[in-house]
Amino acid sequence: MKKILVFTAALAFAVSAQQAERPKLVIGIVVDQMRYDYIYRFWDLFGDGGFKELVNNGYNCTSTHYTYVPTFTAPGHTSIFTGTTPWMHGIIGNNWFERETNKPVYCAEDKTVTAVGGTPANGEFSPRRLLVNSIADEMKISNSFHSKVIGVAIKERSSILPAGRSADAAYWLDRATGKWITSTYYRTDLPAWVNNYNNLKRADELLSKKWELSFPIEKYSMCGPDDSKFEGLFKGEEKPIFPHDLPTIKSLMGDYELIPSTPMGDIMTAEFAIEAIKGENLGKGEFTDILTLSFSPPDYVGHRYGPQSVELADCYVKLDKDLKLLFDFLKSHFPKGDYVLFLSADHGVAEIPGFLRQNHIDCGLIDFSAYTKAANAALNNHFNAGTDSNFVINAQNYQFYFNYDLMKKYKTTSEEMVEIIKPELMKFTEIRDVVPSSSLDEASNSADPVRKKFFFGYHKKRGGDCWIDFVPAWLLGFGNTGTSHGSPFEYDSHVPLIFYGMGVNKGENNSAVEIIDIAPTIANYLKIMAPNGSFGKVIQGVFKK
Incomplete structure (x- = not known):
């Protein structure tokens, strides 16, 4: 009995000592x-x-x-x-487009509380x-x-x-x-x-x-x-x-x-x-x-x-x-x-x-409304879909979300759509590349460090269908004053x-x-x-x- 008591006391002391070290x-x-x-x-x-x-x-x-x-x-x-990273924890932005509800959602919103x-x-x-x-x-x-x-x-x-x-x-x-x-x-x-x-x-x-x-x-x-x-x-x-x-x-x-x-x-x-x-x-x-x-x-x-x-x-x-x-x-x-x-x-x-421009450094503001317009125009022209079809239904976090109903109607894929819009988007000085999200698995082993960052920022169930890659010093902005981040x-x-x-x-x-x-x-x-x-x-x- 004494041995059991001694052992129990020693164990309690050891646990207490471990906690004290923290x-x-x-x-x-x-x-x-x-x-x-x-x-x-x-x-x-x-x-x-x-x-x-x-x-x-x-x-x-x-x-x-x-x-x-x-x-x-x-x-x-x-x-x-x-x-x-967002690749695993799922918080891919402050907001993102949710396919299930077909609308943007906020990262912490919860209408049940x-x-x-x-x-x-x-x-x-x-x-x-x-x-x-x-x-x-x-x-x-x-x-x-x-x-x-x-x-x-x-x-x-x-x-x-x-x-x-x-x-x-x-x-x-x-x-x-x-x-x-x-x-x-x-x-x-x-x-x-x-x-x-x-x-x-x-x-x-x-x-x-x-x-x-x-x-x-x-x-x-x-x-x-x-x-x-x-x-x-x-x-x-x-x-x-x-x-x-x-x-x-x-x-x-x-x-x-x-x-x-x-x-x-x-x-x-x-x-x-x-x-x-x-x-x-x-x-x-x-x-x-x-x-x-x-x-x-x-x-x-x-x-x-x-x-x-x-x-x-x-x-x-x-x-x-x-x-x-x-x-x-x-x-x-x-x-x-x-x-x-x-x-x-x-x-x-x-x-x-x-x-920066005042001091002769090249930079500018990213305009996703212009890129979306250019992408939709290219896709409408390619598929003879008229002028009102929105193949790109949302742009969030440097990504395009494609309209899956139109993709099904015109029997196309996100990879083909990227190939169609890429020549038009590359005409913008600030755009460095246009990348289908399906290629990001290869990007984890890419020599391109930016492509790797796309991979770790992408969540397959919440992310878009393609990424827009920009040159440095161009940023998401809202006017002629102030600044932003995200790159x-x-x-x-x-x-x-x-x-x-x-x-x-x-x-x-x-x-x-x-x-x-x-x-x-x-x-x-x-x-x-x-x-x-x-x-x-x-x-x-x-x-x-």
């Missing part, structure tokens, strides 16, 4: 639309305790890339936390379209769902998809009310800590002040002029210059869209994340908990003003302070330092085309990746790293299984042995 909390931070170079470009504007704390005391993977197309928000967030705590339509979201597990799901599976998982982001897709299908909750901003909400997929009421934060009416408080520069304009010497014709305007503005009169703009817009469109949203995100850690007692239980956290405003600011703008630089200066607020809280709340985090981005961004090229694919906290080595890794390597690296450190669809590798050197 962090109590993992935080995955994503900065929406953060290019790799921004850390160094804005370095002299940063204070201590934010980005500099990560670089100086963390493990910096300086050559981290996305290896698929398209580089958009939903697939980016999903790939980080699942360790796989409704809002909890907000406008009903603003809560019709869930992770049901996600086809694989996230690292958060695997954490919960590893201990029979005792771990807690919370997702936080202003964008609902950026909160929902990283947290996986079994999260305790995901919270996002209701832009009609300025309050944090969730959906009935997760729960039927808001916890007290969420209501308490919402009752502070921080959105109203933050939008009652102008957006002022953090420093004198002279300190932003790495930026272009504040008054640039290539930058967008808020409603009521005549020039895109500081200060931005947020109270007046809000009165004209009538809702809380200014929160995600300005650094005020980053403040609310950091504050709400801290309240989530406290309110849910994250990191205070027996097992490791996970918080997925995304800062959405840099994407909105980047789209409107572009990489050369003073607004974007100031957005990062303010984000740096928000990160310091979060990191200082973690140090005080976890005095043993038993937490680990990483910071990365869901994609980068291109320079504003007008800015396979350096400016969209190269993002930061820094690990920090318990067990993390200080150092730098200049070797090639793929974004899908993050989840298996964290899983390996936590001694749990990598996500079920993961095919990333463990990044060597991140954690102490």
